[in-house]
Amino acid sequence: MLNVDTIKNGLVIDHIRSGCGIKIFNYLGLDKADYCVALIMNVPSKTMGKKDIIKIDNIINIDYSVLGFIDPNITVNVIMDEHIAKKITLSLPDRVENVIKCRNPRCITTTEHYVPHSFKLVNRKKAEYACEYCDELYRAGVGDVF
Ligand SMILES: [Zn+2]
Numbered sequence: 001m002l003n004v005d006t007i008k009n010g011l012v013i014d015h016i017r018s019g020c021g022i023k024i025f026n027y028l029g030l031d032k033a034d035y036c037v038a039l040i041m042n043v044p045s046k047t048m049g050k051k052d053i054i055k056i057d058n059i060i061n062i063d064y065s066v067l068g069f070i071d072p073n074i075t076v077n078v079i080m081d082e083h084i085a086k087k088i089t090l091s092l093p094d095r096v097e098n099v100i101k102c103r104n105p106r107c108i109t110t111t112e113h114y115v116p117h118s119f120k121l122v123n124r125k126k127a128e129y130a131c132e133y134c135d136e137l138y139r140a141g142v143g144d145v146f
Pocket residue numbers: 102103104107108109131132133134135136
């Protein structure tokens with residue numbers, strides 16, 4: 001049983017927008033984890049109102065650019081020997097591949113399945129990405145991945 005307050009070596013994914021924790025939990029494959037993990041939902045937060053937190057009692061490899069795409073406001077604390085060894089802040093990556101699917105039914109990625117789903121950041125302020133093939137716009141930071 002995981003004591004959610006103490007992790008010896010692992011990761012704490014914090015400041016997740018309330019409701020997005022389960023999406024990140026599933027994206028990271030934590031539902032299949034054989035080590036201790038905890039998804040804590042609706043934690044009171046001064047700055048966010050409510051937030052979700054994921055605690056992982058294991059140092060796992062995470063693609064931080066994808067995590068930044070899902071929600072750039074997330075922070076990750078790396079815990080070593082029960083102390084915070086490193087704080088990782090995320091940002092929107094310039095480009096993502098095979099993270100989201102283009103919604104345009106006429107886009108080449110819909111019919112040609114070997115084509116990667118590539119999106120480039122076109123407006124950082126609005127968190128807007130455009131499909132590299134058809135320019136269909138997509139907003140990041142809403143917790144969507146496939
Ligand atoms: Zn497209």
